[in-house]
Amino acid sequence: MFIDEVKVYTRAGHGGKGCVAFHREAYRPKGGPSGGNGGQGGNVILQADHDLNNLIQQFYTPRLIAEDGHPGLGKGMDGHAGKDLLVKVPCGTIVWRLTPKTIPGFTPAPAQDVDPESDPDAEGEGDSESDGKSRPPMLASSTGHRPVFRRSGNEIAYEINLEQEAENERKGNSSRDKGERIADLTEHGQQFVLAKSGRGGLGNRNFATSRRQAPRFAQPGEPGEEGEFLLELRTIAEVGIVGYPNAGKSTLLAAISQARPKVAPYPFTTLTPQIGMVDYPKDYRRITVCDVPGLIEGAHNNVGLGHAFLRHIERCKILVMLIDMAGVDGRKPWDDYRQLLQELELYDPGLLKKPRYIVANKMDEPPAEANLKQFKRKVPKSRVLPIAAAFDEGIAAFKTLIRDGVDSAKDA
Numbered sequence: 001m002f003i004d005e006v007k008v009y010t011r012a013g014h015g016g017k018g019c020v021a022f023h024r025e026a027y028r029p030k031g032g033p034s035g036g037n038g039g040q041g042g043n044v045i046l047q048a049d050h051d052l053n054n055l056i057q058q059f060y061t062p063r064l065i066a067e068d069g070h071p072g073l074g075k076g077m078d079g080h081a082g083k084d085l086l087v088k089v090p091c092g093t094i095v096w097r098l099t100p101k102t103i104p105g106f107t108p109a110p111a112q113d114v115d116p117e118s119d120p121d122a123e124g125e126g127d128s129e130s131d132g133k134s135r136p137p138m139l140a141s142s143t144g145h146r147p148v149f150r151r152s153g154n155e156i157a158y159e160i161n162l163e164q165e166a167e168n169e170r171k172g173n174s175s176r177d178k179g180e181r182i183a184d185l186t187e188h189g190q191q192f193v194l195a196k197s198g199r200g201g202l203g204n205r206n207f208a209t210s211r212r213q214a215p216r217f218a219q220p221g222e223p224g225e226e227g228e229f230l231l232e233l234r235t236i237a238e239v240g241i242v243g244y245p246n247a248g249k250s251t252l253l254a255a256i257s258q259a260r261p262k263v264a265p266y267p268f269t270t271l272t273p274q275i276g277m278v279d280y281p282k283d284y285r286r287i288t289v290c291d292v293p294g295l296i297e298g299a300h301n302n303v304g305l306g307h308a309f310l311r312h313i314e315r316c317k318i319l320v321m322l323i324d325m326a327g328v329d330g331r332k333p334w335d336d337y338r339q340l341l342q343e344l345e346l347y348d349p350g351l352l353k354k355p356r357y358i359v360a361n362k363m364d365e366p367p368a369e370a371n372l373k374q375f376k377r378k379v380p381k382s383r384v385l386p387i388a389a390a391f392d393e394g395i396a397a398f399k400t401l402i403r404d405g406v407d408s409a410k411d412a
């Protein structure tokens with residue numbers, strides 16, 4: 001299973017509480033306060049790791065909870081600190097802080113304030129009436145921007161202006177509104193503290209003064225930070241290969257790298273993005289290439305595998321448009337090319353600003369030559385590299401093309 005987006009709940013460790021204790025020892029009457037401090041809680045830390053390629057671990061353990069600090073002890077002993085929780089995520093993980101509005105599945109409460117008597121949840125509790133009275137009044141919005149919170153029992157909801165939401169949806173804002181972006185882990189070993197731990201409380205010996213020599217109190221520890229976050233993986237590859245299903249993307253990736261994606265003569269063989277490392281032994285270079293699942297017409301409307309995987313080419317330096325020049329599936333190569341451009345634009349117009357290279361595959365097939373000539377006429381000013389990935393023809397030229405492409409994109 002390939003997971004590239006996952007919601008996690010995070011809680012850092014609570015600080016341990018301080019201790020109230022008094023020293024007892026033979027021949028030392030009234031030995032004085034000796035309660036130790038509580039230990040600091042553990043932080044929740046994300047660390048980028050280049051050995052991982054998806055967020056499957058967080059999918060199975062979405063609750064990231066660090067150890068609490070231990071309480072202080074007598075005889076001046078401080079509590080142990082809680083262990084930090086180190087969570088490894090793949091390089092390219094972006095962290096979004098989910099505000100209540102952007103928590104997926106969050107449903108707004110009905111617009112009218114909930115009446116405690118008619119509330120079915122509150123009926124079960126014996127003190128529903130007193131509960132109803134003690135409930136804080138609705139927060140009026142002091143400014144036009146503040147949300148209005150509504151409470152019913154333990155539930156808190158806040159009102160959403162559905163009219164405005166619909167407008168946002170029309171403008172296309174809300175579907176990609178994931179909350180506040182707080183981190184981007186790109187380098188191997190890069191760390192980010194997702195939730196800071198709470199401080200341990202001070203023991204009573206810290207509060208002894210000349211006038212208060214026997215303090216009978218200590219501090220409780222502070223709670224650790226908590227919250228819900230969205231982890232999104234946007235793979236970091238230098239080259240992205242896009243094309244229709246069956247164009248031979250996986251065959252090409254297997255030919256240039258050690259990656260071994262499944263190759264088969266039916267559409268949607270590749271269902272998840274595949275990464276390959278292309279080595280250039282002569283000049284000790286290495287380029288990462290990403291093969292995203294095939295795009296088809298209407299992908300922006302979630303036809304086929306939709307646009308979900310295009311996020312993985314957002315950070316590529318160059319794009320390779322791989323076209324099946326033989327038209328094996330009965331489509332015309334120039335139509336494929338235009339359709340691909342359109343789908344990329346519909347996902348993110350910024351993708352079209354990246355340098356892109358057209359590569360014509362399956363040049364070993366009889367109709368390919370004629371199609372290539374017509375393609376050059378229909379798509380003028382385009383430079384096309386002809387290859388036959390399945391027969392290793394043009395692979396060396398392709399490797400040079402992407403290396404030069406990446407180098408010139410870097411300079412730009």
Ligand SMILES: Nc1nc2c(ncn2[C@@H]2O[C@H](COP(=O)(O)OP(=O)(O)OP(=O)(O)O)[C@@H](O)[C@H]2O)c(=O)[nH]1
Pocket residue numbers: 243244245246247248249250251252262263264265266267268269270271293294361362363364365387388389390391
């Ligand atoms: N004749 C010929 N066939 C090729 C060539 N390259 C790939 N194929 C065939 O085309 C079919 C599809 O290849 P894949 O590499 O699976 O295509 P893909 O683009 O990864 O397809 P999806 O994963 O389904 O999107 C396979 O049967 C390959 O053997 C080529 O250069 N010439």
Ligand SMILES: [Mg+2]
Pocket residue numbers: 249250251261262263269270
């Ligand atoms: Mg494939």
